[in-house]
Amino acid sequence: MEIIQVNELSxxxxxxxxxxxxxxxxxxxxxxxGSLSEADxxxxxxxxxxNIDPAKPDWEDRDRFILSKGHACPALYATxxxxxxxxxESLSTLRKLGSKLQGHPDMKRTLGIDIxxxxxxxxxxxxLGMALASRLLKKQNRIYVLLGCGxxxxxxxWEAAMAAAHYKAxxxxxxxxxxxxxxxxxxxxxxxxxPLADKWRSFGWKVxxxxxxxxxxxxxxxxxxxxxxxxxxxxxxxxxxxKGVSFIENQVGWHGRVPTKEELAKALIELDxxxxxx
Amino acid sequence: xxxxxxxxxxxGKSLVELGKTNPKVVVLDADLSKATQTVQFSEEFPExxxxxxxxxxxxxxxxxxxATFGLIPFVSTFAVFASMRAVEQIRNFIAxxxxxxxxxxxxxxxxxxxxxxxxxxxxxxxILRAIPNMVVIAPADWVSTKKAVQAIAEYQGPVYMRxxxxxxxxxxxxxxxxxxxxxxxxxxxxxxxxxxxxxxVSKALSVAEELSxxxxxxxxxxxxxxxxxxxxxxIDAAKETKGIITVEDHTIIGGLGSxxxxxxxxxxxxxxxxxxxxxxxxxxGIGDELLDYYGLSVSNIVDQSLEILx
Numbered sequence: 001m002e003i004i005q006v007n008e009l010s011x012x013x014x015x016x017x018x019x020x021x022x023x024x025x026x027x028x029x030x031x032x033x034g035s036l037s038e039a040d041x042x043x044x045x046x047x048x049x050x051n052i053d054p055a056k057p058d059w060e061d062r063d064r065f066i067l068s069k070g071h072a073c074p075a076l077y078a079t080x081x082x083x084x085x086x087x088x089e090s091l092s093t094l095r096k097l098g099s100k101l102q103g104h105p106d107m108k109r110t111l112g113i114d115i116x117x118x119x120x121x122x123x124x125x126x127x128l129g130m131a132l133a134s135r136l137l138k139k140q141n142r143i144y145v146l147l148g149c150g151x152x153x154x155x156x157x158w159e160a161a162m163a164a165a166h167y168k169a170x171x172x173x174x175x176x177x178x179x180x181x182x183x184x185x186x187x188x189x190x191x192x193x194x195p196l197a198d199k200w201r202s203f204g205w206k207v208x209x210x211x212x213x214x215x216x217x218x219x220x221x222x223x224x225x226x227x228x229x230x231x232x233x234x235x236x237x238x239x240x241x242x243k244g245v246s247f248i249e250n251q252v253g254w255h256g257r258v259p260t261k262e263e264l265a266k267a268l269i270e271l272d273x274x275x276x277x278x
Numbered sequence: 279x280x281x282x283x284x285x286x287x288x289x290g291k292s293l294v295e296l297g298k299t300n301p302k303v304v305v306l307d308a309d310l311s312k313a314t315q316t317v318q319f320s321e322e323f324p325e326x327x328x329x330x331x332x333x334x335x336x337x338x339x340x341x342x343x344x345a346t347f348g349l350i351p352f353v354s355t356f357a358v359f360a361s362m363r364a365v366e367q368i369r370n371f372i373a374x375x376x377x378x379x380x381x382x383x384x385x386x387x388x389x390x391x392x393x394x395x396x397x398x399x400x401x402x403x404x405i406l407r408a409i410p411n412m413v414v415i416a417p418a419d420w421v422s423t424k425k426a427v428q429a430i431a432e433y434q435g436p437v438y439m440r441x442x443x444x445x446x447x448x449x450x451x452x453x454x455x456x457x458x459x460x461x462x463x464x465x466x467x468x469x470x471x472x473x474x475x476x477x478x479v480s481k482a483l484s485v486a487e488e489l490s491x492x493x494x495x496x497x498x499x500x501x502x503x504x505x506x507x508x509x510x511x512x513i514d515a516a517k518e519t520k521g522i523i524t525v526e527d528h529t530i531i532g533g534l535g536s537x538x539x540x541x542x543x544x545x546x547x548x549x550x551x552x553x554x555x556x557x558x559x560x561x562x563g564i565g566d567e568l569l570d571y572y573g574l575s576v577s578n579i580v581d582q583s584l585e586i587l588x
Contacts, residue, residue, distance in 0.1 A: 106374075115371070122367060126339045129341060132343075133343065159333035
């Protein structure tokens, strides 16, 4: 993969982060940590991997994306706006009365949202439904589901994991934003997830483990998933919650709080500086 | 000659008919296809049938995903699991985005019989009725069930339909028209109205027959759609007769009786007596025996009716 393209995708991820912090500050509530950790994954999906056209959000042959960790939608809204699904200006309406941008993704209000999410643990099931539908209709769509690590504690995720392997849903790719933090503490403190890769392998999935902030690894992982034809794939992407802003990174408290105006200014300076080093 | 048939068998047959004309229909079941009768569809259209195993929550959200591709998923399991084990999935992934998923649940009410309270959904209508965007239907017999399957397939949006387990003589002839949200007056009358759903409709007709022998004129309404409720029929009945008796194999809290009472609460028209399960759980026993035990017998409904008629 060319260095220029990697840098472009990295840059997009930083733009997603900057917009995310701005709109969260404006909304005065929302989820910061998990939005920043998924930015590189969203950048690769929306600006490189997915077969989509923002001019045709209902195009039936498009690839589908499900944000199973729906609370991290600020970064998705920023991504969709950057991609051209709706104007950047509308981002400032997030979480306000009458807005197209709800606190959790709403497919009926927001262009580019393939299914409404927010209640954790259900995205993979919906993705499986899409994967089975696509296959039945003899289409080539790929279905991507981004899950948080905490939501893997929901039993339904494992019902879906079992069913997807049973149905050999190779057109389904799960990505785990494995930042290892949830509301009450780390995964280990709240409810242990490891050995995570072994769990998925034992359920019959192809497991790809990567650094979720390394663009090249993310790109290659999606390629490897695409080449896997006999089972669904899961990309376990090790990430840092709050990635990109030093005072937000790895802080449990930043799951559900947003930056003040002063914190935003500081964060934007830091993100700009990091962008310059690309 | 009237054929004995259960609504669930009619459901299975209707799905096959529907599958022949509509390639978008897919069916999901949770290891109960023989009981829910979706087995008929699975034999005819194996590629469009998905056994999701004993995992109802995954099944519901999965159906939601299928609906986003333009398919029309019919999802079946026992009512107790459809309406309670997987209700949050129905609310957030099916009802909230108004996806075109049809949940057809069998084995509801104490009619279920010997499996006992754990398998007798007596709250399903109350629960599903409370969710915005949901249509809630309980057909009276197998003829009505066949028509209802066609009607809900044509309707764009989520539906919960509860179909009966046991064999019954049909209430309807095959030429009857089923319209979502439009009740059917099966018998005209001016003294009292009995509004019933599901397997209680035929019972309501027997009650009306008994009371007519005593000289009373009883209106009988099949309120097959509990939501949206046919409010006009309810208000007319309250205006034109001396009172209303609702009958359902369901708790009296939140179901048909509540829906009728809610409709009439803004008016001072007529008393309503709600006959159903009186805020308690069922138990094992033969279906008909249990219906009698819990007050859903012709004689009890006649007695309750006489309270108003006196």
